[in-house]
Amino acid sequence: MAHLFEPQVLGGTVPLKNRIVMAPMTRTRTSEGDVPNELMATYYGQRASAGLIVTEAADVAPSSKGYALTPGIYTQAQRQGWRLVTDEVHRNNGTIFLQIWHVGRMAHPSLMPNGEAPWGVTEERAENSDVFAHDADGKLGYVRAGRPRSLRTDEISALVETFSQAFVNAREAGFDGVEIHGANGYLFDQFMNSVLNTRTDRYGGARVEDRTRFLMEVVDAAVRQLGPGRVGVRLAPFGTFNSMPADPLAAETLLYVSEQLGRRGVAYLHLVYELMPAGNMETAEFKARYIDHTLLAKVRAAFPGAIIWCGGFKSRDNAQAALDTGLVDLIAFGRPYIANPDLAERLKHGWPLAEADRSTYYTRRGEVGYTDFPTYPIESSARRPD
Numbered sequence: 001m002a003h004l005f006e007p008q009v010l011g012g013t014v015p016l017k018n019r020i021v022m023a024p025m026t027r028t029r030t031s032e033g034d035v036p037n038e039l040m041a042t043y044y045g046q047r048a049s050a051g052l053i054v055t056e057a058a059d060v061a062p063s064s065k066g067y068a069l070t071p072g073i074y075t076q077a078q079r080q081g082w083r084l085v086t087d088e089v090h091r092n093n094g095t096i097f098l099q100i101w102h103v104g105r106m107a108h109p110s111l112m113p114n115g116e117a118p119w120g121v122t123e124e125r126a127e128n129s130d131v132f133a134h135d136a137d138g139k140l141g142y143v144r145a146g147r148p149r150s151l152r153t154d155e156i157s158a159l160v161e162t163f164s165q166a167f168v169n170a171r172e173a174g175f176d177g178v179e180i181h182g183a184n185g186y187l188f189d190q191f192m193n194s195v196l197n198t199r200t201d202r203y204g205g206a207r208v209e210d211r212t213r214f215l216m217e218v219v220d221a222a223v224r225q226l227g228p229g230r231v232g233v234r235l236a237p238f239g240t241f242n243s244m245p246a247d248p249l250a251a252e253t254l255l256y257v258s259e260q261l262g263r264r265g266v267a268y269l270h271l272v273y274e275l276m277p278a279g280n281m282e283t284a285e286f287k288a289r290y291i292d293h294t295l296l297a298k299v300r301a302a303f304p305g306a307i308i309w310c311g312g313f314k315s316r317d318n319a320q321a322a323l324d325t326g327l328v329d330l331i332a333f334g335r336p337y338i339a340n341p342d343l344a345e346r347l348k349h350g351w352p353l354a355e356a357d358r359s360t361y362y363t364r365r366g367e368v369g370y371t372d373f374p375t376y377p378i379e380s381s382a383r384r385p386d
């Protein structure tokens with residue numbers, strides 16, 4: 001059984017010093033032009049004792065923008081900005097993958113190029129979900145996602161090329177690899193969902209091969225550009241976040257994708273779920289939040305790469321308990337990383353964790369609630385009686 005502080009070589013290529021992953025988190029601190037900056041370099045550098053950092057999601061193109069102030073990976077300035085981040089993480093002996101997304105229908109005309117409609121798998125709107133864009137008065141705030149237009153088949157192929165270029169950009173920006181964001185109701189998830197994806201071309205409909213074709217073409221592009229050992233995929237198959245309809249074929253899709261990613265030698269599969277408590281496993285809400293261990297065992301059998309498990313981990317003990325199931329290889333922490341830059345050390349030594357203030361998660365207040373969290377004061381811990 002893996003130990004939380006045991007090293008691992010990801011995808012046979014990328015050495016990690018422990019099994020702790022910093023989960024991707026949008027923090028909206030970019031500079032003009034969606035460009036990463038010194039402040040972001042400091043933030044990620046402070047967290048480099050994680051075995052692996054996965055960055056906040058980066059937009060693959062201007063059409064991918066659903067939230068103001070998220071970074072991009074399509075201009076030269078953005079590439080150079082990311083280079084500050086990767087250099088700082090590497091200087092601190094860390095490893096960092098760039099998470100790349102297209103938000104699809106989770107967007108708003110006020111952020112889209114030429115004010116056009118968001119790009120959707122169909123014209124179905126995310127009726128109950130907000131994005132961070134401009135309201136009718138031009139003020140930034142939470143507004144309902146716009147009505148999308150359905151992508152044409154040739155536009156999907158063009159988008160695969162756009163991703164391919166983004167993977168080249170990520171390499172040039174110094175990243176150790178990329179994570180494709182297939183979770184949480186964004187474009188890949190929209191394509192994979194059998195209820196939402198009612199397309200009739202080769203990218204949609206009843207067959208799982210068709211609904212997952214867009215993801216697989218993008219994975220193939222990533223593997224071509226970076227090698228399979230530097231590619232990960234994030235999924236939340238039962239998730240209902242961002243108005244995703246509950247999908248009766250979610251388990252089947254997950255197993256198919258796991259098997260296909262395994263064939264391609266992809267380094268890791270990153271699953272977003274919480275640890276399973278007792279409860280009625282048949283409800284949609286339960287399925288969205290917790291993964292059934294029997295299903296996870298099937299994923300494990302289908303996918304030979306590493307599996308990262310994320311969601312609700314708060315202590316060394318519950319992370320180690322998850323590793324002890326033998327079903328996963330790495331544990332990702334999201335919110336605990338906000339206020340604990342030295343989370344790995346705190347877990348290792350059993351030091352208490354600091355709490356973040358939600359109001360600073362997404363803000364333009366720069367370092368406040370971002371880079372101003374201290375590491376644990378070692379002198380005071382040395383004096384503790386234990």
Ligand SMILES: Cc1cc2nc3c(=O)[nH]c(=O)nc-3n(C[C@H](O)[C@H](O)[C@H](O)COP(=O)(O)O)c2cc1C
Binds near residue numbers: 025056057333334
């Ligand atoms: C502030 C914030 C921003 C997030 N941004 C992203 C993101 O950009 N990409 C992503 O895949 N998940 C994102 N998530 C989800 C986290 O990666 C993670 O799945 C979730 O917080 C559950 O893990 P936790 O219980 O350890 O926080 C975000 C979560 C938070 C709290």
